[in-house]
Amino acid sequence: MTTTTVTTTTPTAARVVDAVKVYGSGDTSVRALDGVSVDFPVGRFTAIMGPSGSGKSTLMHCAAGLDTLTSGTAHIGDTELSSLDDRRLTLLRRDRVGFVFQSFNLVPTLTVAENITLPLDLAGGKGDPEWVDALIDVVGLRDRLHHRPSELSGGQQQRVAVARAFAGQPDVVFADEPTGNLDSRSGGEVLGLLGRTVRQTARTVVMVTHDPVAAAHADEVVFLADGRLVDRMESPTADKVLDRMKAFEVPS
């Protein structure tokens, strides 16, 4: 509905406009987001970077409909999130958004296969079985389908989480520090997986990270500091990102 006012070259999977998020009130209030506007175009892998307390996690949570903005708007595709009640937000998360969390967050009672299809099962549908089948090969877990999460390594668990995030063919997948709990080799695998999935299947991924190496896997990096969008970088490399990050440490 509001797309007409924003000029975009490619359609956006998710975006926030003038996003403000204030925690608490009065003297103790904290402005976690201070007027951020950013688009996450379809088919792109975007990383959000910034030092601790820059508001990057808050931005992701608000953009994904897990948290609400104090002012400004957040959109998934054409849907404006602030107008949705809890039920619609839940259904939106279920059908159009995927999540990968830092601490895997798999359901321990379900098998790998069941964890992957959990959002589809919750929706009561079968989804696209071919897609799910292909996904299992992409994440390389076909021989582990009937195992429980506790029988998998951290890297394997996170690959299950990635498969689950993509299972419902969502508009956008949000990943919150997906490599934070992994060693560098497993982390690399997960990041490679995210990148491959975006490029091969034209999916959209938004990833929050503080690791320049992880950010280098993205198509573009947006930098946040003190709740504001301060920079964007196309085709990042670890070194370039590291240099940019070092700039934040110089007192501003």
Place this chain on the structure above:
Amino acid sequence: MNASVRISAASLRAHKRRFAGTFLAVFLGVAFLAGTLVMGDTLRASFDTMFGNATSGTDAVVRSADAITTPGESEGVRAPVATDLVSTIERAPGVAAAAPSIQGAGQLIAKDGDPIGGQGPPTLAGNWISDPKLNPYQLAEGHTPRKSGEVVIDRGTAERGDLKIGDTTTLRTPDPVKVTVVGLATFGGEDGMAQVTFTGMTLADAEKYLTARPGEAASIQVRAGPGVSQQQLVDELTPVLPKGVEAITGQESAQENTDMISSQFLSIFTTFLLVFSGVALLVATFSIHNTFAIVVAQRTRENALLRALGASRRQVTASTLVEATAVAITASLAGLAGGIGIAAGLQALFPAIGFPFPEGDLVISALSMALPLAVGIVVCLGSALLPAVRAGRTAPLAALRETAVDTSGASRTRAVTGLGLGALAIAVTLTGVLVSPSIWLAAGGAVLALVAFVVLGPVASTTAVRVLGGPLDRLRGVTGGLARRNALRSPKRTAATASALMIGVAVVSLFTVFGASLKATMDQTVSRSFAGDVAISTPSFGAGGSGLSPRLADAVQKLPEVDTAVGLGRGVAEVDGKGRALTVTDPVALERTFDLGQIQGSMSSLSTDGIAITENEADKQHLTTGDKARLTFTDGRTQTFTVRAVYGQSELAGDYVITRDAWAPHRTQDADTLVAVSFKGGVSTDDGKAAVEKVAAQYGNPEVQTRDEYAQSAAGGIDMMLTLVYALLALAVLIALLGIANTLTLAIHERTRELGLLRAVGQTRAQLRAMVRWESVLVAAFGTVGGLALGGFLGWVLVEASDGASDSAFAFALPPLQLAVVALVGITAGALAGLRPARRAARLDVLRAIATE
């Protein structure tokens, strides 16, 4: 120790909610126990006061020394004393006054035509003793009976029957007597003696209707002159009394009356309630144990950290025990207050339902406070002991591990022990039931079975939940599947939670099965041995009711529709030294309306010196036809009877049968308990019944029932008992419900992160709520099914053991409908228990839940 206390205090403060369930469980159990004890003491004390007040003017009671007691009766039957003794007594030194007291059964008909009372407490009639000090009843309104037909009744009965002074009604003695109420009386300052009804008539009326022959009374009440003590009076009286008559002091007599009420009513009542508080506390034990087990498991890391920092095992164990003690003491103290509240509430409630609970202060003895307090604390600490020891065993390294949830399932040892116990239980029970019938063996087996069930719980829970939850996957999709798996997560926990409900349901089903079996037994008895078409009886229970007029059978016999009408009266006598109930009837007619089985000898030749005995009793007494048996009657006379017939089936007909002529010289107040009628060929039951009803209407209007109706009404008391049992067991189910809710709340707390994730990936609040509720239902279903199985088994044991222990055959019946209702209640309880935890879980904030560590 200080450190332990500090840690426990901090933990209690931080986790108040977790202990709410434990607190409530202990509270309810202790409150029920304390309430029962306080109420028992209060009732006993007030009965003491009441009898003390009522009989304070009676200094001595003269009565027959010997009483004949038949098995199953606490109060013996005494021979009457001659009323002309009164003049002898009055001449004795120290005597101020003496009055005969005639006592018999007399049931008043209420204004609406229904009999008053008769369901338990006695319905008494007697002469109105004119000396107000000797009469336990005090005239409150109106005047004393002056002429025939005038009566004074106690005020409580008047209120129940809506009778006022001036009203005319019928008194069944059992012959219907038209009486006019001319006065209302109180007993010891109360409106009545509990539920006992009393009708006071003139001495002449009482002699006419209540005794077999004039000049006899149940006892003689004596008042002492000034300065003569009760004991002195008795000492003066004893020498002037004839042989076989004794004098006891007024205090002894009052004590006997109180003891009788205590043994007949109060102790049954309080034992009953105590059993239920026992069941409630047993159920509570499981809930409490579970709460502590979970709390300790959740606190593994914390405890491990304490150990790593140098806390000793003892300190960690102690800190958990201190917590348990704090909860136990607060909950038990609150329970005591609650118990006093329950007793006070009942004191207020009883009069409202027509039971005159004497006013006055509650009697709160040290014992009735100390015992529940001790039990509450012991139960709580005992339940927490194992978890506390486990807490102490926490390895310091556990602080570094991630998971804190006890998912250990059923060990092999447990399965083997459980199965061993189960096999032993079955073996012991079967021995006790089938091989060498013994209640104790059977009871031992039942207890073992209970233990086996509890031990096997975790082993069975996995399979049971899988089976019970099987349809859930298909019915409720992923929500149901998740619920099922959550219930499977910690078999021990699931089993412990379900055990509480299992015991509650088991006791309920035990009573249901036993009740149904009793009914089936009655039904079987009637259909097997009652060959008549209709039965006339006064539905009564216990000592109440007044029976049927002995002339009713003759009147019915005269009807053209009737082939045979036979009245069965009841007498008592000592047969070769043992108190026995006799059936007084026309043996020939008896043979025609009852199936007596195989008969040796002849029922028609009893005459006045013959007796018929059941095979069973004949075997026990080593008697056969032609043998002599010595019968001693309540009037002290002994007569030798010849066994003229031995018959196969007793049941309705009783074990000893003598003719009316043989009984007549020894009779007391005459009454039949049952008149059996068979119709001539071609007379329909409806027509015959209508004709009989017309006749019965002239004899106090007793109930006329067809065979089926009679069988059903014979079992009517059982339904009443069951209702009471169910009401009390609701408490146990409530505690079990609290246990399920508590476990679920703790489990949800444990799974915060997982629930957050489910919400994040699109589980709606409704789905989440459904998931928690279904888990609750599954746990409840497991407990319910286990309870039904255990209760059914115990019911069977009880029925078979009763069968073995008594002469009459017991039938075993499983009532499918009632058991289905029990199952439904158990499962519904589960759904209800899940409501609150489900709502709480659904309220979780998604972001915070994910971020929770």
